[in-house]
Amino acid sequence: MPVDAPMPGSYxxxxxxWLAAEQATLPARITDRTxxxxxxxxIAARNVEEGTGGPFAALVLDSDTGDVVSAGVNLVLSANVASAHAEVVALSLAQTRVGDWNLGTDPARPRALVGNAQPCVMCLGTLxxxxxxxxxxxxxxxxxxRITGFDEGPVPADWREQLEKRGIAVDTGLLQEECSTVLEDFRSRVAAGTITLYNGG
Incomplete structure (x- = not known):
């Protein structure tokens, strides 16, 4: 941005x-964790193929019913916004949809964040x-x-305990080999020079 450009008032x-079209095809309810x-x-793989961001995607769902609230992908490259990680995008879209920054306001409708990779330090705070x-x-x-070369930030060693202490249940490791393949494809594209590496997931 030129130094003489006016300061922006919004972002x-x-x-x-492609994601808007993808959202229209998502089932309204996904009860099975796998x-x-x-x-x-x-969706994360599609994001890489489309060149709109990194190999990350996330869903926000109703924990009990499986109703899908939102879907997000990493949009750092296409939006030129460093904080546009998949988790932040999915959570922000969910908050917009329900009209409340606090997705836990209604205890009868607990919500879950599902992502293909562990949240970085920024996304950990956001969730x-x-x-x-x-x-x-x-x-x-x-x-x-290790796979991507990203710096995920200073995630504390006791991150899991910190989440659980705050009433956030944690499940990990499902389909790790399958999800790792998408990250490896991204790394290959970076090595080939078809995608630019940036910091953070």
Whole structure:
């Protein structure tokens, strides 16, 4: 941006057209945990193929019914916004849809965040304050860093205990090999020079 450009008064993130079309085909309810993770991983792979961001996707669902509230992908590259990680996008879209920053306002409708990779330090803070009551992810952070070269930030060693202390249940590791494949494809594209590496998941 030129230094003489006026200071902006707003910013925003808009999902790409392919994701809008994808959202229209998502089932309204996904009760099976494996099906949820496979759906997230498929969207993450599509994000890389479309060139709109990194190999990450997330869903926000009703924990009990499986009703899908929102779907998000990493949009750092297409939006030029460093905080546009998949988890932040999915949580923000969910908050917009329900009209409340606190997704845990109604105890009868606990909500879960499902992602194909462990949240980075930024996304960890975001999910804590979002009001979700469960986190389900596949690939652990150290593997994300090893495979992709991303810096996931100073995630505390006791992150799981910190979430559970705040009433957020944690499940991990489902379909890890399948989800890792999408990360490895991303790494191959970076090595080939078809995708630019940036910091964070």
């Amino acid at each position: 925003g993130v808009r999902i790409p057209p 099906e949820r993770m496979r759906m997230v991983n498929r 804590i304050w979002s009001g979700v009551k469960a986190l389900d992810f596949s690939v652990p952070g150290f593997e994300v860093e």
